[in-house]
Every structure is written in C-alpha cells, then in structure tokens.
Amino acid sequence: MRKRIFKKSFSFHSFSIRMILLAGFFVVAVGAVSGKFFILQISGYEYWKGKALAQQMQIVQTQPDRGDIFVQDKDGGLHAVAVIKRLFDISVNPSKLVGSPADHARILADMLSLSYADVLQKLSKQNDPYEALARGVSQATAETLAAKKIQGLTIQERKARYYPLGSFASHVIGFVGSDAAGNLSGQYGVELKYDDVLRGAGPTQQNIQALVEKGSFLGAHDLYLENGAVLILTIDPNIQAEAERDLRDEAQKWNAKGGNVIVLDSKTGAIRAFANYPAFDLNAYGKVKDLSIFLNSGTSLRYEPGSVFKPFTLAAGLTQGSITPDTQYFDSGVIRIGNNVIHNAGNSAPNKWISMALFLQRSYNLGAVFIERTIGNAYFSDFLVKTLHFEDKTNVDLPQEINSSFANLKAKDAVDIDFATAAFGQGIAVTPIKLIQMFSAFTNHGIVMQPYIVDAIKRADGSVQATIPKQLGQMISSSVVDKEVPLLESVVSGERGSGMLARIAGYRIAGKTGTGDIANENGTGYTNRVNHTFVGFGPVTDPRFVILTRLEEPQGVRYAETTAVPLFKKIMKFALEYYGIPPDAQISPTP
Numbered sequence: 001m002r003k004r005i006f007k008k009s010f011s012f013h014s015f016s017i018r019m020i021l022l023a024g025f026f027v028v029a030v031g032a033v034s035g036k037f038f039i040l041q042i043s044g045y046e047y048w049k050g051k052a053l054a055q056q057m058q059i060v061q062t063q064p065d066r067g068d069i070f071v072q073d074k075d076g077g078l079h080a081v082a083v084i085k086r087l088f089d090i091s092v093n094p095s096k097l098v099g100s101p102a103d104h105a106r107i108l109a110d111m112l113s114l115s116y117a118d119v120l121q122k123l124s125k126q127n128d129p130y131e132a133l134a135r136g137v138s139q140a141t142a143e144t145l146a147a148k149k150i151q152g153l154t155i156q157e158r159k160a161r162y163y164p165l166g167s168f169a170s171h172v173i174g175f176v177g178s179d180a181a182g183n184l185s186g187q188y189g190v191e192l193k194y195d196d197v198l199r200g201a202g203p204t205q206q207n208i209q210a211l212v213e214k215g216s217f218l219g220a221h222d223l224y225l226e227n228g229a230v231l232i233l234t235i236d237p238n239i240q241a242e243a244e245r246d247l248r249d250e251a252q253k254w255n256a257k258g259g260n261v262i263v264l265d266s267k268t269g270a271i272r273a274f275a276n277y278p279a280f281d282l283n284a285y286g287k288v289k290d291l292s293i294f295l296n297s298g299t300s301l302r303y304e305p306g307s308v309f310k311p312f313t314l315a316a317g318l319t320q321g322s323i324t325p326d327t328q329y330f331d332s333g334v335i336r337i338g339n340n341v342i343h344n345a346g347n348s349a350p351n352k353w354i355s356m357a358l359f360l361q362r363s364y365n366l367g368a369v370f371i372e373r374t375i376g377n378a379y380f381s382d383f384l385v386k387t388l389h390f391e392d393k394t395n396v397d398l399p400q401e402i403n404s405s406f407a408n409l410k411a412k413d414a415v416d417i418d419f420a421t422a423a424f425g426q427g428i429a430v431t432p433i434k435l436i437q438m439f440s441a442f443t444n445h446g447i448v449m450q451p452y453i454v455d456a457i458k459r460a461d462g463s464v465q466a467t468i469p470k471q472l473g474q475m476i477s478s479s480v481v482d483k484e485v486p487l488l489e490s491v492v493s494g495e496r497g498s499g500m501l502a503r504i505a506g507y508r509i510a511g512k513t514g515t516g517d518i519a520n521e522n523g524t525g526y527t528n529r530v531n532h533t534f535v536g537f538g539p540v541t542d543p544r545f546v547i548l549t550r551l552e553e554p555q556g557v558r559y560a561e562t563t564a565v566p567l568f569k570k571i572m573k574f575a576l577e578y579y580g581i582p583p584d585a586q587i588s589p590t591p
Helices: 002-008 017-030 045-056 101-112 116-123 139-147 189-193 195-199 205-214 237-253 282-287 306-320 356-362 365-375 377-387 416-422 432-443 478-493 564-578
Strands: 069-072 078-092 131-137 153-162 175-178 184-187 230-233 258-265 271-277 328-331 334-337 340-343 352-355 447-449 454-458 464-466 471-474 510-519 526-538 545-552
Touching: 069 237, 078 101, 078 139, 101 116, 101 131, 101 139, 116 131, 131 139, 139 153, 175 189, 184 189, 184 195, 189 195, 237 258, 237 271, 237 545, 237 564, 258 432, 258 564, 306 356, 306 365, 306 377, 306 432, 306 478, 306 510, 306 526, 328 356, 328 365, 334 365, 334 416, 340 365, 340 416, 352 356, 356 365, 356 478, 365 377, 365 416, 377 416, 432 447, 432 478, 432 526, 432 545, 478 510, 510 564, 526 564, 545 564
Parallel strands: 069 230
Antiparallel strands: 069 078, 078 131, 078 153, 175 184, 230 454, 258 271, 258 545, 328 352, 334 340, 447 471, 454 464, 510 526, 526 545
C-alpha cells in the first residue's frame, strides 16, 4: 500500500537514495548538457573508446533538434535555407600534452589554418589547463584530428544553426541566437515568428518521473516529446534570387539607401519573393554593426508613398459614384487650399481638361485633389480607413509588423489640406506589405487576400498543417475594379504613361508609379529626399502576380519611372517566363 501511495504522490523533492543514484547515473550517461550545446568530450583514445561504447548503449539526445526551413520552386522541389549543422570546437590542455609542443603546433596550425606561432605560444603554457584553438570546425577535420591522438586535445561537438544560402531571403528567414537560458532562440523573420514550432518540445516532469520510477533508462529516447517542425515557405527560390539580384543592382546603380521587392500571388496571397536591400549574411549576423539592418522594412517601416496611392483615391470616387471613367477636370497646374498651394509634380501645368485615364498616366496631383474634393473629406477618410481598412495590419506571418497610419485624417483638428495631400499619397504613411495587399484587390475582383509566407508545417509525428488561402472580404466592388483596371493599364500602355518602361512584349501590364517626398524628422515640411515605388500586375486578362518595387532615397534621379519601373519589369518578365504564363496581348515593349 505504501508503495502505491509513494508512486501517486511522487515529487522531485522526495527522491529516495536509489532514485538519486539513478538520476546521477543518467547525468553521467548523457554527458554534460546545456540548452545550447550537446557536448561530447573527445581526447585521443577516449574519443574512439566513446564511439565503441555508443554502439553498446543509446546516447540520449538532450535537446530536440530545431526544425529545418525550406523554400519551394514552382515544381514543388524543396531547397533548404536553414538547417542544423554539426560543428566542432577545438581546445587544448597544455598541461597534459605529451611530446613536443612544436610538433603538435605544426599539425594543429596546418589542419586548422592557424598561425603556427600563435598555436605554439598556447601549447607552450605548461601550467595552463585550457586554451581555445578554433570554433566551428567541420566534422571531417574533427575526425582527422581525433585520429592524431594528441593527448590533452579536446573536441567538443555542438549543433548550430546553419544557412546554406548565406544572405538569401535574410529578412524573411531571420536567424537564431541564444535566450537568457542559453537555448537556441529565433531572432527576426520566421525563425522568430515560428520559434515555438521550430524549437520542438522539451521533457516534462511527467516524462522524467516515469523514467526514474521505471528504474531503467532503456527507451530513454522517448524522453522528449518531439523535435521541431519543418517549415516550408511560399518563397520560390528562383524568383527570390532574381528579385534580390535586380534590387541590389538597381539600388547600387542609384546609390539608394534601401529598397524592397515583394512578389505576391494574386489569387492566393502567397508571397513568392520578399527581398530587402541591404541584405546580410545569416551565418555572420554578429558582424553587422547597424542593427536596424535586421528589421524587415517591408513590414516594419511606414513611408509616405506618393502617387502610387492615387488608384485608391480614384476607387473612392468611382465607388461613391460622383466620378466615372469619363469624368474630366480642368488642370491649371496649381490650386490653393487655405494658405497652402499644391502643384503638379515638376510644376507641370497642362492648362486643359484632363480625363481620368490621363490623370493616372501623367500622375497629376491636381486630379487626385479634384476627386477628393468632389467626394468630400468624410467619405474619403471613411473609404480608406473603414472600407479598405488601411490602418489594419495585414497579419502576414512575419514578426514586428506595424500599422499604416492615417492619423492626419482622423485628428480633430484635421483641415482640408490634410485630405487634399492624402489624395496623392502625402501626409499618410503605409507599409509596403499593406500597400501591395490592398493593390492586389485590383487583380482579384476587389477581394483582398491574406498574405502569407509559410505554406506548410510538417511536424515530427508526420502530420502536415497546410496554409489555406484566406479571403478577407470584398473591399472594392467588382464593378469599380472593372472600371479602374483599364485606367491602370493605360499607365503602362499609354503613349505618355509614367509606367511605359514596364511594358513586356506579349503581355498586358497595369500599375502605378509613385514618387513620395520624405518629411523632415521634426515633422514640419519636406526634404529633397524621395521614395520611389511602382506596384503593378499582370497579365491583365488573368492576373497571376502583383509586384511592388521600392527604392529609398535614390540619388541623382527624381522620379520612380526611371528606377522602380524598370526594376519591376525585370522581375515580372522573369516570373511570367519562369512560370510559363501564356501571353495575353501583342504589345511592343519600349526600347
């Protein structure tokens, strides 16, 4: 009876001497453990003796393996972008060396690519119990060193996160560091967002209790619940590589401070590419001095988008009904609102009646102001904030996403000039991911999709959790989309369209340019610095991709049609050809 009561009321605070001895044996059997490292001490003969013993007894894995991360190409082929790699750290106890330190130093320096003089100096410290020699040595080198049977040499194995493609998709993937307890912990990207899924499940008190009560360590491999799950991303490695290469080239050409490219599947919301400039090497993140580089500016940065926002102003007018595709307004090039004067970009003054198509093609600011004043401040603000939900996060499965901001339109002291400038994308701030999400409504009959980056989660038990594309609602009516898409197409196909450099032979392409002025940090007025953006989609007949390209503070160039538009064309052309999307028109590209 007492025995049964003891089992029911078992506590880790009430071990018997027998249990303590068993627990002590368990600690010795599995080796010294920390949350970060699985350490195996190897010292000449002891290394090979340990390997022989390992064949006779099971070495218990002391921490669950972190799950791998893959991207997949259009044919479903998987490509590893984050894995667990066995690495070895080499150290020496000079006081236990046998033989000539000089001879050992030559061997170690040669095999570890170290300075002979530096190694000899460390090995010559006869009373020193520890000197580190190298970290992150390959398994092949470690095994060769062990075969040398250098007494006093220690080889410690550890499992480290390794990124086979270096800087590839660095802001999407993120990296792994250590938490306060020394355990591997995701930092940034999906490594952070899915940290609980990737890290797996550790032992529970019940697991250990059952094992100790059993009095045997046979079956100890079941101690841990499960290894980390595998993530399969929506990123296509070929489109991502093209986007990164083209973005880097364009940013360096114009000495831009930064930039983004996002490629979205129009029908599902799956993100096929998410490139940021500058990128960083995931295997050497510790060398990055400016920590802001780690932030994904596509989700964690707001900016004033400029004229790329005008399609939403037009959508508001078309939805209210006071604006039609045939509406015209007279554009003198300047308008006064209170004490403020608004000009067209470049002080353009057409001094004639302008159609809605030409307003978008030439990106006249006064056209946007005309639409906003026609529908009224209240309707305009409500359409953006309440109908389109522009201030809501996209909830893309990436960390540290921030809201877009339309605070100027909601302030109690908001005045006409606030609404007028918002109509052409100034005085408001959006994130790139929110901008492309809302722009995708023009490709999907007005329905907005949930963007996502993880296509499937494969757990250690074999179960698979696939992401199901999610519709967030009909935010623009299909009739309005049908009216506006031809106008957006004219931005590219029109004789004087600002997006004419986006033309791709055989394909109908639609989109909008944007050159957004950057405000002074003190909140008053604007600098001479700008952001360049283009968001476009194609083929218009049956859109497959919507692509956002953005350059931050390009130098020596004023308008996005010279930078962001050619960048868009390169990536869209590659994506259409790579996926084998059939042409839907015969349009000659601009030379």
